[in-house]
Amino acid sequence: MSVVTTPAVLLRSFNYSETSRILRFYTRDHGVVGVMAKGTRSRSARGGTGLETFASGSLTIHFRAGRDLQTLRDFAPARDRRGLATDVLRFAGASVVAELVLEHGVQEAGPEIFDRLEAALDALAEVPRPALPCRLLQEAWGLVALLGYRPEVERCVQCGADPGADLARFDFGAGGIRCGHCAAGATGPRLGPVARQQIRGFTARIAPGHLERPRAHLRLLSDFVTYHVSGGKPLQSFRFLGSMLRGTAEASDEQGEDAAATAEEPTDEPGGRP
Numbered sequence: 385m386s387v388v389t390t391p392a393v394l395l396r397s398f399n400y401s402e403t404s405r406i407l408r409f410y411t412r413d414h415g416v417v418g419v420m421a422k423g424t425r426s427r428s429a430r431g432g433t434g435l436e437t438f439a440s441g442s443l444t445i446h447f448r449a450g451r452d453l454q455t456l457r458d459f460a461p462a463r464d465r466r467g468l469a470t471d472v473l474r475f476a477g478a479s480v481v482a483e484l485v486l487e488h489g490v491q492e493a494g495p496e497i498f499d500r501l502e503a504a505l506d507a508l509a510e511v512p513r514p515a516l517p518c519r520l521l522q523e524a525w526g527l528v529a530l531l532g533y534r535p536e537v538e539r540c541v542q543c544g545a546d547p548g549a550d551l552a553r554f555d556f557g558a559g560g561i562r563c564g565h566c567a568a569g570a571t572g573p574r575l576g577p578v579a580r581q582q583i584r585g586f587t588a589r590i591a592p593g594h595l596e597r598p599r600a601h602l603r604l605l606s607d608f609v610t611y612h613v614s615g616g617k618p619l620q621s622f623r624f625l626g627s628m629l630r631g632t633a634e635a636s637d638e639q640g641e642d643a644a645a646t647a648e649e650p651t652d653e654p655g656g657r658p
């Protein structure tokens with residue numbers, strides 16, 4: 385066993401036993417690390433540990449390769465990101481990028497991912513609230529691409545053709561679009577050229593000039609992540625975020641949302657059809 389100190393961001397914590405908590409960090413030097421923090425619950429009641437979700441700082445642990453939970457020695461927070469904790473929509477957005485990285489779960493050094501994750505959390509804490517869904521799409525797609533999963537939205541995954549001004553269908557299993565000729569029987573969302581270009585921009589963290597259907601884009605991102613990053617299991621944070629966005633837009637029940645879900649694909653962006 386060795387004592388390891390690494391830059392780290394706390395992505396999730398939950399209580400364990402009367403006095404302890406289990407913490408999940410993304411660390412610059414070891415990727416995702418689970419940590420048992422003994423005796424922190426009583427201290428946390430007095431607000432003294434600095435172990436706030438999305439805080440980043442310097443983590444020191446007793447580290448043994450291969451075990452599920454390392455032992456906390458110290459966490460010295462440098463940034464607490466309380467702005468995320470005090471606004472439930474921002475918190476929901478931050479939870480998406482956190483869960484994305486945790487589900488990917490690689491336990492090896494990831495300095496680029498660490499820096500991108502930090503930048504994403506800072507951005508989500510500071511972006512004007514109406515722009516939050518769009519910023520989340522940039523940050524989350526950017527992380528997905530950095531983790532090695534880049535959607536093919538320029539050429540048909542089967543024949544290689546560029547659909548040009550035509551609609552294409554997204555094939556989640558194949559991780560990309562099918563042109564009209566190769567889309568027989570496909571059931572994924574339809575994507576016009578504007579939506580395809582927006583997705584390409586998101587993976588490079590470029591903001592679109594105007595985004596008409598952020599929820600449809602978020603749903604496509606959620607489904608893509610389910611297929612390619614999280615092993616078939618939808619991220620809970622997307623569901624949470626969806627309920628938040630629904631709450632801000634209109635009061636509707638689950639049934640109404642299901643109807644909206646089938647009608648609202650990112651296809652019909654202005655200019656999406658000739």
Ligand SMILES: [Zn+2]
Nearest residue numbers: 540543563566
């Ligand atoms: Zn094709």
